[in-house]
Amino acid sequence: MPPTPALVASYSAPCSDSTEFHQPLPTCSKDPSTEERTASLAALREAITNTQDQINDFLTKKMEEDNAKAGVAAVDDAKAEEAYGEEDAEEEA
Secondary structure, X not given: OOOOOEXXXXXXXXXXXXXXXXXXXXXXXXXXXXXXXXXXXXXXXXXXXXXXHHHHHHHHHXXXXXXXXHOOOXXXXXXXXXXXXXXXXXHHO
């Protein structure tokens, strides 16, 4: 029996455990119809979106953990996001 198809993404970094993200995909027949191909591509697109969401959540948590270890306050990040793209009069002087 062939393995079940899946979308798999791997994360690894120095000094960190590796993580894998899995999204199952439907199997296709050997000679898929147009409808089956369309459904398969739609499922792949959904799996990619779900995997991207999982990776974004994971990386956000990793960043928060790293910031907590480094003693960086989340308030600083919020201030930086609010001021993103705005000119800082203090820095220009």
